[in-house]
Amino acid sequence: MKRRAILAGAIVAMAASLPTASMAEWPERPIRMIVPFGPGGGADTLGRTVAEPLGELLGVEIIAENVTGAGGTIGVGTMANSEADDYTIGVINVSTNVVAPAVRDNLTYDAQTSFEYIAMLGGAPTVIAVNPDVGIDTLDELVEAARNASPPMAYGSPGTLTMSNLVPAKFFADIGVDVEHIPYQGASAAVIDAVAGHIPFTGTTFSTARPQLDEGTLLPLAISTPERVASYPDVPTFAELGHPDLTSVTWFGLAAPAGTSPEVVARLNEGVNEVLQRPEIIEALENQGFIVQLMTPEEFRAYQVAQFELFGPVAVEASQE
Amino acid sequence: MSGAGTPVDRFVPDRRGETFWDAAMNKPNWQDIWGGALVIAFGIFFAWYAQDTLSLGSLRRMGAGAFPFAVGIVLVILGVLIIIPALRRPGPKLDFAIRTPLIILAAVCAFALCVPRFGVVPAIFATVFVSSLADPRLTALFSFLVAASLSVGIWLLFVQGLNLPIPMFDWSW
Amino acid sequence: MDILANVGLGLQTALEPTNLFYCFVGVALGTIVGVIPGVGPLAAIAMLIPLTFYLDPTAALIMLSGIWYGTTYGGSTASILLNVPGTTSAAVTALDGYPMAQQGRASVALFMTAVASFAGGSIGILVMMFFAPLIAQYALNFGPAEYFSLMLLGLVAASSLSDGPPAKGLAVVALGVAFGCIGTDIYSGAERFTFDTLNLTDGLNLIALAIGLFGIAEIISSAGRKEPTMVGKESVRMRAMIPTQDDRRRSWAPVLRGAGFGSFFGTLPGTGPSIASFVAYAFEKRVSKTPERFGKGAIEGIMAPESANNAADQTSFIPTLALGIPGSATMALMLGVLIIHGIQPGPTLMDREPELFWGLVMSFWIGNVLLLILNIPLVGLWARLLLVPYYILYPAVLVFICIGTLSVQQNVFHVWTVAFFGLLGYLMRVLGFSAAPLLLGFVLGPMMEEHFRRAMLISAGDFGLFFDRPISAVVMSLTGLLLLHAMYRTVRARMKRKASAAG
Numbered sequence: 001m002k003r004r005a006i007l008a009g010a011i012v013a014m015a016a017s018l019p020t021a022s023m024a025e026w027p028e029r030p031i032r033m034i035v036p037f038g039p040g041g042g043a044d045t046l047g048r049t050v051a052e053p054l055g056e057l058l059g060v061e062i063i064a065e066n067v068t069g070a071g072g073t074i075g076v077g078t079m080a081n082s083e084a085d086d087y088t089i090g091v092i093n094v095s096t097n098v099v100a101p102a103v104r105d106n107l108t109y110d111a112q113t114s115f116e117y118i119a120m121l122g123g124a125p126t127v128i129a130v131n132p133d134v135g136i137d138t139l140d141e142l143v144e145a146a147r148n149a150s151p152p153m154a155y156g157s158p159g160t161l162t163m164s165n166l167v168p169a170k171f172f173a174d175i176g177v178d179v180e181h182i183p184y185q186g187a188s189a190a191v192i193d194a195v196a197g198h199i200p201f202t203g204t205t206f207s208t209a210r211p212q213l214d215e216g217t218l219l220p221l222a223i224s225t226p227e228r229v230a231s232y233p234d235v236p237t238f239a240e241l242g243h244p245d246l247t248s249v250t251w252f253g254l255a256a257p258a259g260t261s262p263e264v265v266a267r268l269n270e271g272v273n274e275v276l277q278r279p280e281i282i283e284a285l286e287n288q289g290f291i292v293q294l295m296t297p298e299e300f301r302a303y304q305v306a307q308f309e310l311f312g313p314v315a316v317e318a319s320q321e
Numbered sequence: 322m323s324g325a326g327t328p329v330d331r332f333v334p335d336r337r338g339e340t341f342w343d344a345a346m347n348k349p350n351w352q353d354i355w356g357g358a359l360v361i362a363f364g365i366f367f368a369w370y371a372q373d374t375l376s377l378g379s380l381r382r383m384g385a386g387a388f389p390f391a392v393g394i395v396l397v398i399l400g401v402l403i404i405i406p407a408l409r410r411p412g413p414k415l416d417f418a419i420r421t422p423l424i425i426l427a428a429v430c431a432f433a434l435c436v437p438r439f440g441v442v443p444a445i446f447a448t449v450f451v452s453s454l455a456d457p458r459l460t461a462l463f464s465f466l467v468a469a470s471l472s473v474g475i476w477l478l479f480v481q482g483l484n485l486p487i488p489m490f491d492w493s494w
Numbered sequence: 495m496d497i498l499a500n501v502g503l504g505l506q507t508a509l510e511p512t513n514l515f516y517c518f519v520g521v522a523l524g525t526i527v528g529v530i531p532g533v534g535p536l537a538a539i540a541m542l543i544p545l546t547f548y549l550d551p552t553a554a555l556i557m558l559s560g561i562w563y564g565t566t567y568g569g570s571t572a573s574i575l576l577n578v579p580g581t582t583s584a585a586v587t588a589l590d591g592y593p594m595a596q597q598g599r600a601s602v603a604l605f606m607t608a609v610a611s612f613a614g615g616s617i618g619i620l621v622m623m624f625f626a627p628l629i630a631q632y633a634l635n636f637g638p639a640e641y642f643s644l645m646l647l648g649l650v651a652a653s654s655l656s657d658g659p660p661a662k663g664l665a666v667v668a669l670g671v672a673f674g675c676i677g678t679d680i681y682s683g684a685e686r687f688t689f690d691t692l693n694l695t696d697g698l699n700l701i702a703l704a705i706g707l708f709g710i711a712e713i714i715s716s717a718g719r720k721e722p723t724m725v726g727k728e729s730v731r732m733r734a735m736i737p738t739q740d741d742r743r744r745s746w747a748p749v750l751r752g753a754g755f756g757s758f759f760g761t762l763p764g765t766g767p768s769i770a771s772f773v774a775y776a777f778e779k780r781v782s783k784t785p786e787r788f789g790k791g792a793i794e795g796i797m798a799p800e801s802a803n804n805a806a807d808q809t810s811f812i813p814t815l816a817l818g819i820p821g822s823a824t825m826a827l828m829l830g831v832l833i834i835h836g837i838q839p840g841p842t843l844m845d846r847e848p849e850l851f852w853g854l855v856m857s858f859w860i861g862n863v864l865l866l867i868l869n870i871p872l873v874g875l876w877a878r879l880l881l882v883p884y885y886i887l888y889p890a891v892l893v894f895i896c897i898g899t900l901s902v903q904q905n906v907f908h909v910w911t912v913a914f915f916g917l918l919g920y921l922m923r924v925l926g927f928s929a930a931p932l933l934l935g936f937v938l939g940p941m942m943e944e945h946f947r948r949a950m951l952i953s954a955g956d957f958g959l960f961f962d963r964p965i966s967a968v969v970m971s972l973t974g975l976l977l978l979h980a981m982y983r984t985v986r987a988r989m990k991r992k993a994s995a996a997g
Contacts, residue, residue, distance in 0.1 A: 038536070042830075044543075045543075045830060045834060065486050065904075066903075066904075067903075067904060067905075068903050068905075069692070069693065069695070069696050069903060069905060070692040070693070070695040070696055071678075071695070071696075073692060073695075074692055074693075074905070077692070103683065106690050106691075106692060107692075108692070151954045154951060154952055159680060160680060160681060160682065160683040161683050180951055182948055182951050182952065183680055183681055184948075185680060185944070186820075186826075188818065188820060188826075192634065192817060193637065193638075195634065196634040196635070196637065198637040198638065198952065199952065207833070210838060211818045211838050211839060211842075212818075214838070215842065284834070287833060287834060287835075287836045288830075288833055288834060289833075318683070319682065319683040319684070352924075352925050352926045353659070353662070353925075353926070355925055356662065356665075356925035356926065356927060357665075359921075359925070360665045360669070363669070363672070364668075367672050367687075370687065371675075371686070371687075374686075375679075375684055375686060376682075376684075379955070380950060380955045381950055381951065381954055381955030382950075382951065383681075383946075383947045383950060384682065385679035385681065385682045385684035385686055386686075388675065388943040388946075388947070389672065389675040389686060389687070392668055392671050392672045392675065392939075393672070395668050396665065396668050396669065396672065399661050399664050399665040399668060400665065402659075402661035403659060403661045403662055403665060406659065412926075413926070415924065415925075416924070417920075417924040418714075421714055421717050421718055422714045422917070422920050424717075425710060425713050425714045425717060425892070425916065426710070426714075426913050426916055426917055428889075428892055429710065429892065429895075429896060429909065429912055429913040429916060430910070430913050432892075432893075432896040432900075432909055433896075433906050433909040433910050433913065436900060436906050436909070437906050441897065441900075444896070445893050445897075448889065448892055448893050448896060449889040449892075449893065452717070452888065452889045452892050453889060455717040455718050455888075456717060456718045456885040456888075458883075458885045459885045459886070459889065463886070464889070467886055467889055467890060468889075468893075471889075471890055471893050475893070475894075475897055478530070479897060479901060482526075483527070483538070483901075485901050485904075486904060487897070487900065487901060487904065
């Protein structure tokens with residue numbers, strides 16, 4: 001920033017026409033956005049869907065850069081350890097900033113101190129879906145069946161420590177019922193085994209199971225959003241079934257390395273929240289299975305802390321199975 | 322693989338002036354004895370490390386270490402099965418070089434060392450110059466030309482063409 | 495007939511100038527990207543994803559799938575010419591393709607792989623046209639038990655790839671399985687053999703492993719060689735491309751069988767082209783009257799796997815489109831494109847979006863024709879690469895290997911992996927181990943473990959599962975037969991050797 005101040009003289013005329021002197025300088029060059037997951041995946045499309053209009057709004061290009069590996073922790077570590085130059089941001093999510101810090105001791109960052117939390121983008125809810133041939137229609141019936149099953153009833157998930165594993169795990173742990181978790185590699189693999197009847201039910205991200213839910217080859221019992229989803233008004237939430245803690249989604253957000261100036265964080269948050277209120281963006285994200293959520297930087301940080309307290313112990317438990 | 326010369330491989334083209342195995346028969350088959358021994362050593366390490374660091378679990382709920390442990394044991398058994406017949410059988414002479422493998426591997430390592438520190442172009446030069454030691458015909462001038470044209474070509478192909486975020490010169494990442 | 499109307503609709507869609515254009519862009523880019531070892535379809539597709547936001551979904555999908563099967567065409571080039579395979583299936587093609595190149599038959603090999611790819615791809619498309627809904631339903635029957643049985647069959651088939659003592663082949667497979675164990679255990683989340691580095695938590699990178707094992711080991715063996723070039727000038731003339739009558743006679747049956755294996759394995763989510771090409775190769779070697787020619791430039795050894803992996807490329811769209819189940823990371827990307835455009839994949843897709851489905855299928859055909867037209871003139875050009883003096887070629891190949899693996903994830907750790915497996919590959923050559931089965935062990939091992947453990951969890955530890963379920967039982971008995979046949983062959987060979995030694 002200081003080095004740039006020398007240049008400021010040259011553009012003083014321009015700067016005068018802009019609202020505040022300090023923000024006049026920012027942004028004056030492209031912003032680097034580190035996406036810790038592979039191109040084309042959920043985090044990537046989500047990041048890019050927001051990055052482009054955000055860049056237009058700020059008047060600079062936002063260049064997405066995929067730094068992948070180790071469940072996103074390599075890319076998030078790269079971002080956290082970059083220089084806080086106000087031009088480096090990155091996508092973070094529930095697994096890099098809630099689950100991994102709870103179960104891993106070899107991370108290159110600290111979820112609490114290494115970041116400036118910028119903005120929440122949204123998340124993909126988890127749904128518990130059952131094969132219709134099992135003859136279970138409600139969450140209560142499932143609990144009843146699982147309580148009496150011997151050996152314990154098995155359920156699938158997109159993978160150990162995904163939210164679609166942790167939400168059912170916390171649910172059954174809270175009510176004290178023993179179930180057998182069978183992790184898959186990705187939500188679609190678990191969904192297909194549930195449709196085929198190899199497993200009776202599965203936890204899955206809502207968007208992956210959508211075709212099956214629409215056709216009725218899978219029956220949704222409960223969804224992990226705070227309120228019912230508009231396009232599926234018949235599916236009850238965990239909260240209304242008496243489990244208010246289970247309003248957690250596979251969320252994604254934006255963060256910057258600790259030390260990034262507060263004005264920049266505020267400006268970015270403002271920009272993101274403006275973009276996230278546009279109907280076409282909301283629709284595009286919903287098509288990809290993301291429910292948009294708006295937060296201030298402070299709310300976002302508090303949310304991360306609360307999620308960590310809620311799901312950290314569940315994650316530790318699940319990883320020691 | 323091709324030219325890898327399995328023991329029964331009589332048809333490998335004699336392009337590197339290799340001797341045919343008939344002419345270089347040794348008894349016992351040292352190739353398989355060494356091979357088997359290394360397989361056993363790796364298997365023991367693998368199985369030991371698996372049960373040392375991971376849980377084995379039960380058959381129903383297999384632990385993270387169960388499968389690797391079994392693989393390690395299988396390796397040990399296969400290693401023994403390789404060695405036993407080799408003791409009584411003739412085999413090809415062990416024929417290996419030290420210099421060329423070291424140079425080529427060093428060239429790859431040079432690349433890996435240079436990229437994060439100086440970027441891709443210096444890494445290309447390092448790789449070409451180190452690997453040039455393996456062939457006297459590749460003089461310093463030649464190496465320079467090869468490295469320079471590769472740098473331009475790779476910049477065109479990877480950075481301009483494929484738009485991959487590869488830093489040509491040092492960049493923090 | 496209904497299918498005729500659909501084909502007409504499909505052709506009409508696929509031949510629209512914009513769709514034709516994007517089809518060409520896709521296959522051309524795929525060919526280029528496929529030739530460079532390491533880059534692969536994922537990188538190219540990811541590069542074009544932002545563009546697809548602005549395209550009509552059909553055009554977007556036509557272009558992306560063009561890249562997908564186009565890379566398979568290009569992928570065999572580097573493995574035949576330089577023994578640098580960028581994918582598992584290309585490593586199988588290299589088994590006989592590279593010896594052919596060394597014998598001055600690179601042009602024939604490249605030409606024939608293009609033909610085999612075209613034939614295999616076409617058969618895969620036919621299968622897709624007629625049986626997509628049927629297969630999609632059938633694939634649902636494959637649970638953990640069936641998958642495990644299939645993987646076991648694949649591994650037993652792979653161990654017969656090498657000559658020499660069977661124990662050596664099996665040991666290499668087991669070594670591959672062992673390397674496949676490295677990384678995060680999907681069941682417990684425990685880190686296995688990662689020695690506490692984040693770089694190993696996703697496991698070793700397949701491309702880095704294959705390139706090190708084959709490419710680097712080959713350069714180590716060949717650098718400093720006396721003859722400056724690999725082949726003479728006469729072998730790169732246009733005429734040298736024409737296969738002999740013997741080549742043609744030997745080729746057609748492996749192509750058909752390969753396409754059969756490819757079409758089958760392609761439809762199973764998660765297995766796909768790599769297993770298809772291994773199994774097709776192993777099968778050809780088994781049914782051949784002259785199995786000793788394999789690995790030394792047998793034309794069957796390139797035709798079967800190339801036909802298989804292209805057929806699998808096409809049929810892998812069946813679960814993706816008909817069930818909404820992507821079989822690979824690349825397929826997941828394509829699904830993502832559909833979803834971004836608001837199209838839900840699933841069993842009703844064919845009815846809901848006939849233009850998209852049939853247009854795509856027909857574009858595959860057009861794409862395959864384009865690839866054939868594109869690749870045949872390139873054969874002469876690629877073959878000329880072998881006229882470059884090797885002492886200039888090998889540093890260049892080394893640099894491309896390094897850049898290629900670096901670009902996979904922009905992670906320099908993969909370059910270290912290449913060096914490690916280069917050393918291992920050379921060591922294996924010195925000790926007379928063939929490296930190809932290691933790759934299959936590496937790919938199949940983790941899947942085998944995954945399905946075995948899942949089967950045990952579901953059946954509560956009962957082995958009977960593998961024999962109670964009909965499909966699994968059939969596959970298991972095939973594996974048994976294969977083992978018996980291998981034993982019979984070994985015994986017979988030993989008796990023959992004894993007899994000839996006595997005589």
